[in-house]
Amino acid sequence: MAHVLATAQPLALLKRPPPPKASFVDGNDKGPKARHGESESDPAVGLAVARHEFGEHGGVNMSIEASATFTVMEPEILRRLFTGELGPERDQLYIYSRHFNPTVLALGRQMAALEGTEAAYCTASGMSAISSVLMQLVGAGGHVVASRCLYGGTHALLSQFLPRTSGVHTTFVDMDDEVAVRSAMKPGETRVVFVETMSNPTLAVADIPMLARLACEAGAKLVVDNTFTPVVVSPARLGADVVVHSMSKFISGCADIIAGAICGPASLVKAMMDLQDGALMLLGPTMNAKVASELAGRLPHLPLRMQEHSRRAAEFATRMRLLGLQVRYPGLPDHPHHDRLSAMGNPGYGAGGMLCVDMGTEERANSLMYHLQNTTQFGLMAVSLGYYQTLMSCSGNSTSSEMAPDDRARAGISPGLIRMSIGYNGTLDQRWAQFERAVTLMKQETPSASASKLI
Numbered sequence: 001m002a003h004v005l006a007t008a009q010p011l012a013l014l015k016r017p018p019p020p021k022a023s024f025v026d027g028n029d030k031g032p033k034a035r036h037g038e039s040e041s042d043p044a045v046g047l048a049v050a051r052h053e054f055g056e057h058g059g060v061n062m063s064i065e066a067s068a069t070f071t072v073m074e075p076e077i078l079r080r081l082f083t084g085e086l087g088p089e090r091d092q093l094y095i096y097s098r099h100f101n102p103t104v105l106a107l108g109r110q111m112a113a114l115e116g117t118e119a120a121y122c123t124a125s126g127m128s129a130i131s132s133v134l135m136q137l138v139g140a141g142g143h144v145v146a147s148r149c150l151y152g153g154t155h156a157l158l159s160q161f162l163p164r165t166s167g168v169h170t171t172f173v174d175m176d177d178e179v180a181v182r183s184a185m186k187p188g189e190t191r192v193v194f195v196e197t198m199s200n201p202t203l204a205v206a207d208i209p210m211l212a213r214l215a216c217e218a219g220a221k222l223v224v225d226n227t228f229t230p231v232v233v234s235p236a237r238l239g240a241d242v243v244v245h246s247m248s249k250f251i252s253g254c255a256d257i258i259a260g261a262i263c264g265p266a267s268l269v270k271a272m273m274d275l276q277d278g279a280l281m282l283l284g285p286t287m288n289a290k291v292a293s294e295l296a297g298r299l300p301h302l303p304l305r306m307q308e309h310s311r312r313a314a315e316f317a318t319r320m321r322l323l324g325l326q327v328r329y330p331g332l333p334d335h336p337h338h339d340r341l342s343a344m345g346n347p348g349y350g351a352g353g354m355l356c357v358d359m360g361t362e363e364r365a366n367s368l369m370y371h372l373q374n375t376t377q378f379g380l381m382a383v384s385l386g387y388y389q390t391l392m393s394c395s396g397n398s399t400s401s402e403m404a405p406d407d408r409a410r411a412g413i414s415p416g417l418i419r420m421s422i423g424y425n426g427t428l429d430q431r432w433a434q435f436e437r438a439v440t441l442m443k444q445e446t447p448s449a450s451a452s453k454l455i
């Protein structure tokens with residue numbers, strides 16, 4: 001990856017460039033420090049001062065290490081790689097790309113810089129990041145305390161899959177209720193407290209410092225899914241032990257990649273890559289190096305994109321409220337967690353790009369979405385988030401459909417709840433005019449007419 005590797009001489013394989021002074025796990029500590037006046041806690045500053053990888057031929061972008069396997073010049077080196085005496089950290093020596101891959105590792109460094117963690121490694125999906133961290137930290141028969149409102153896939157993992165496959169059981173609680181969280185902890189059994197910074201889809205904001213304290217008191221790790229709020233909130237700086245991401249969303253920004261990340265202590269990444277016992281090594285949710293290269297080019301403009309997602313979402317939430325709609329957006333002053341988000345959030349990035357509109361019934365929600373997509377072209381009916389176009393879905397019958405109706409009701413997911421990921425293409429006024437027109441059309445329709453349009 002460094003210029004010095006550009007030589008074609010085989011001997012260069014023996015004389016690798018000198019290892020960097022710090023190991024890969026200290027990605028944040030490499031390169032210039034933030035200068036006076038720049039906040040080191042600003043993720044944009046962290047990203048900008050992280051080590052920049054150049055391409056093999058001096059390219060401004062890193063090269064893609066497309067190899068599945070890596071050669072050594074001495075058999076002895078291979079043996080020492082397998083015993084762990086040599087490795088990517090100190091020696092820039094690699095075994096096989098299901099283990100560390102240089103390009104994926106470089107992206108991991110960027111993710112560590114973004115989240116302010118010691119280390120990070122990237123995976124093939126957000127779900128593989130979540131499931132492998134849970135399997136690594138909890139172990140068979142262990143206990144998890146999790147938020148009642150989580151992405152449907154994570155909820156199903158905790159309520160169905162893990163109990164069936166490994167006897168891991170979860171107590172779901174209202175994470176705002178300190179007494180309930182405390183009493184859900186089982187001494188000696190609870191290994192993980194799991195929460196989303198901003199819950200999918202209800203947009204509740206977790207009190208991360210409080211949960212970090214409770215987890216620590218119980219000897220558990222706080223794992224936070226920061227998929228909805230990259231850059232906006234930095235959970236590790238607030239006390240979370242591990243931060244996971246679906247990079248398929250805002251980080252990708254283009255709805256064309258499925259990817260995930262695990263950000264946390266170097267010891268966790270190392271343990272997860274252990275050849276005998278590591279969940280990443282043995283379950284194998286490997287990120288392709290070509291995907292890592294794509295995402296590495298998108299991270300530098302993530303802070304800019306998040307600012308615009310937030311600005312538009314805040315403006316739309318305000319205007320939707322004035323239209324008389326039931327809007328949920330943590331940036332609105334009457335959101336129950338508005339002050340908490342203001343206190344926890346990174347200044348300058350707003351309250352994120354997600355908002356919810358509760359239309360009361362699924363039929364009205366469907367009618368509005370129909371017009372927003374097919375009549376006025378405001379956005380697209382699709383699950384997922386973080387795209388440059390607005391995406392909208394009715395959570396109860398889509399991304400939260402894995403949850404039982406009672407669980408959905410307890411989590412505050414009403415049948416008419418539309419989750420919107422506010423995009424930034426087109427102008428704000430153009431988009432607003434499209435939104436207003438769709439609402440007018442929906443109001444003019446009879447409920448039965450709007451339902452028939454869906455067929």
Ligand SMILES: Cc1ncc(COP(=O)(O)O)c(C=O)c1O
Binds near residue numbers: 125153248384
């Ligand atoms: C909050 C959250 N976490 C995790 C995931 C899973 O991510 P992926 O689809 O990348 O596996 C999702 C997907 O929608 C999500 O919304």
